[in-house]
Amino acid sequence: MTAASYPIFDxxxxxxxxxxxxxxxxxxxxxxxxxxxEVNGRTKLAVGGVLTDYIPNPTFEVVxxxxxxxxxYRADNPEGLTLREMAGKPVPSQAAFHNGAAHLAVMxxxxxxxxxxxxxxxxxxxxxxxNQPEAIAALFHALNCWFEEEVGFAYENRLFPVPMINLxxxxxxxxELEYLxxxxxxxxxxxxxxxxxxxxxxxxxxKEFDPFWARINxxxxxxxxxxxxxxxxxxxxxxxxxxxxxxxxxxxxxxPFGELLDWMGRPIADSLSAVICHGVFDRFxxxxxxxxxxxxxxxxxxxxxxxxxxxxxxKSFTRNPVETFREHIxxxxxxxxxxEKLGELIGFDRILFGSDWPHPEGMATPMDFFKDISNVNxxxxxxxxxxNLQDLLTGVR
Numbered sequence: 115m116t117a118a119s120y121p122i123f124d125x126x127x128x129x130x131x132x133x134x135x136x137x138x139x140x141x142x143x144x145x146x147x148x149x150x151x152e153v154n155g156r157t158k159l160a161v162g163g164v165l166t167d168y169i170p171n172p173t174f175e176v177v178x179x180x181x182x183x184x185x186x187y188r189a190d191n192p193e194g195l196t197l198r199e200m201a202g203k204p205v206p207s208q209a210a211f212h213n214g215a216a217h218l219a220v221m222x223x224x225x226x227x228x229x230x231x232x233x234x235x236x237x238x239x240x241x242x243x244x245n246q247p248e249a250i251a252a253l254f255h256a257l258n259c260w261f262e263e264e265v266g267f268a269y270e271n272r273l274f275p276v277p278m279i280n281l282x283x284x285x286x287x288x289x290e291l292e293y294l295x296x297x298x299x300x301x302x303x304x305x306x307x308x309x310x311x312x313x314x315x316x317x318x319x320x321k322e323f324d325p326f327w328a329r330i331n332x333x334x335x336x337x338x339x340x341x342x343x344x345x346x347x348x349x350x351x352x353x354x355x356x357x358x359x360x361x362x363x364x365x366x367x368x369x370p371f372g373e374l375l376d377w378m379g380r381p382i383a384d385s386l387s388a389v390i391c392h393g394v395f396d397r398f399x400x401x402x403x404x405x406x407x408x409x410x411x412x413x414x415x416x417x418x419x420x421x422x423x424x425x426x427x428x429k430s431f432t433r434n435p436v437e438t439f440r441e442h443i444x445x446x447x448x449x450x451x452x453x454e455k456l457g458e459l460i461g462f463d464r465i466l467f468g469s470d471w472p473h474p475e476g477m478a479t480p481m482d483f484f485k486d487i488s489n490v491n492x493x494x495x496x497x498x499x500x501x502n503l504q505d506l507l508t509g510v511r
Contacts, residue, residue, distance in 0.1 A: 120496055121227030123503035124480060125446045126340070126406045126468025129275075130174035130211040131235045131257065135264075139256040147249045148239075159235075161242040162249070168238050168343055174211065176204035180471055181478025188450050201474055211472055214265035214273050221272070224471075225481050228272040230301065230338065230503075231265070232406065233257060234473070236278050237305075237342040244310040244345075247282030254278045255290060258297075267299040274507060276303040276338050279326075281318055282310050287326050295329075300507045301336050306385035306408070307344035318385070319392025331398035334509035336444075340406040344381035379412030386443060387416065395442045396432045402506060404444040406468055410451045413459055440464065444502065449477060453487045453498070462494035466503050 133150055140148065149160045150172060158165050159172035171177065178201040185191060186200050209216035214231075221229065236257055243250050258277040261267065265275050277294050279302050281287045294302060308315035309323070316322075330337060350372050382405050395401060420435040431438075440460050446468035447456050456465055467483055470476025477483065487495055504510075 117225065118484075118496075118499065120500045121504075122225060122481070123467070123500050123507075124221075124226050124229035124469050124471070125404065125466035125503050126232065126470050126476075127217070127221075127229040128232050128234050128470065128473055128476075129217070130177060130207065130472075131233050131260075132212050133173065135212075135233075135260040136235075136253055136256050139259040141252055144249050144252045147243060147246065148253055159238065161238055162246065164242065166238055166242060169235055172235060174207050174234075176206055177211070177472070178202075178474035179205045179478070181474065181476055183474040184449075184477060187448065187475055208472075212264075214269045218270065218273055220471075224479070226469075228274070228503075228507075229469075230406075231261075231273055231275040232303065232338070232340050233261075233276070233278065237340075240280060240305050240307070240310070241343040241345050244315075247280060247286075247310065250280040250282065251286045251290065254280055255293075258290070258294060262297050267294070267297055274300050276301050276340070278303045278305075280305075280309075281323055281326060284323050284325050287323075288329055291326065291329050295333055295335070299335065301338050301404075302330075303338045303340055305342045305344060306339040306381045306405075307342070307346075308388075317388040317392050319389045319394045321392075321397075324397065327394050327398045327401055331400040334400050336402040336404055336506045338404045338406050339382060339385060339408070341382070341408050344385075346381050349380075350375055379409065382408035383412045383416045386439070387420070390420075390435050390438050391430075393432075395438050402442055402444065404446065404466060404506065406446045406466070407448075407470055408445075410445050410447040410456050413445065413456065417459060444506065449483055449486050454489055457490065457494060462490070462497050463502060465498045466506075467499045 136148055147162055150157050151160050153165065157173050159169060182201045183197060186197055191200070210220040217231070236254070239253050240250055261275040261277060265273060267275055267277070277299055279287050279290050281304060291302060304318065309318050353371070386403065386405065389395070389403065417436050417439065420439065424431055424434050424436070443460070444464045444466050445456065445460065446466040447453055453465065469480035469483065471480055487498060490498065
């Protein structure tokens, strides 16, 4: 483990939420929308009355070991193992996966001082209840109340859970934001995807959402857009849904065509483009957004498209959208991404270290990230590993 003379801040850590995280505070009228059910002796999750395998083991009694998929994502698989084979034997759940004090103890052993705590199971909700915004809001509020009770939103000023907000009804979203601000939240999470509504989906950058962005702007907390089920798997279904030999979905299995489709980069690239093109940062200059666990391979072509479109339609922007991006957007790259290139594109003061611990695709040893940025100079390394997230958490621009 690499020692550092400054505190390490990790922008992408996770809890595996237990059932009570959603059920303890969920009003009775919504309990049928989020159920743990037994199917052939296994507990599955039914959302909106439909079974989902998006999270194959929603109780998280056993999980893939932290970092067990790392070699896969580094493209280091000479034996040609499947992702499931590479994961190996599941490990029992640990207190650190859902308890603040236990998680902090693990962070101490890892050499990490502080970090964001992002829910895992919450990612299934919005895509499966897109036409039931009241139920989404109730589930997110229940989860946020559980976080406040179990951890708080600034536990020992070192653990910072990311509460979730759905924007479908802006008044409800603002009310949730007010509750979270009063509870001490330093960050809120929204899904990188179009916002559902009774007339169809729409951009979170449209002016109808200005009351939400105005309160973010005033409070100077930041918004996290973490990778989620953004509904983009419909692109794969467009190509494969009619196949007569289509295989049944199996979690943690991959196939080449699906991997080639940009299911991860497109949602975040599209979402950030919507926020910029629809003028959020022009109207609310204090808003800052952190892209978490979306990688950065999508960034260079996106910035090139922005530059090109700006010169085609300069009067459609108040300034070059690339400059807007560089001022307001922070990115946590994957460990396999070229961080030096990312620094050239947006500046090292906009890069965040994120380990994704304890997820299997993350890092078993977070401080190993120092090896991945060994070519970055000391000042910029400190920005990535410490200063940038601290500034976001304290409202420094």
